[in-house]
Amino acid sequence: MRKPIGDVYPGERVTHAAMGIIYGAMLANMVPVIWDSCSLPTGFARIDTSAPIALRWTLSVMALGVFASGVRDLCAVAGLRVGRWPWHDVSAQTSV
Numbered sequence: 001m002r003k004p005i006g007d008v009y010p011g012e013r014v015t016h017a018a019m020g021i022i023y024g025a026m027l028a029n030m031v032p033v034i035w036d037s038c039s040l041p042t043g044f045a046r047i048d049t050s051a052p053i054a055l056r057w058t059l060s061v062m063a064l065g066v067f068a069s070g071v072r073d074l075c076a077v078a079g080l081r082v083g084r085w086p087w088h089d090v091s092a093q094t095s096v
Contacts, residue, residue: 076083 072083074083
């Protein structure tokens with residue numbers, strides 16, 4: 001258990017240290033790319049890819065799932081009853 005002072009679970013410090021090191025390494029590798037892209041013109045262009053249609057549909061369905069999860073989180077933050085699903089039975093509770 002956590003100490004009342006605010007201690008963390010065993011291994012949590014090590015996990016966060018590793019995550020910080022990996023994130024720092026990722027940022028260090030991104031800095032030259034970002035620096036070079038600052039001098040390029042802005043804009044969008046359509047690029048045709050040869051990705052399989054199954055991959056495109058799979059990624060589209062996954063994107064819809066992430067969007068639905070975000071809407072559910074927004075409902076939970078707003079205090080709406082539908083935001084409690086699936087953790088609490090919405091029909092069994094009468095008060096919010």
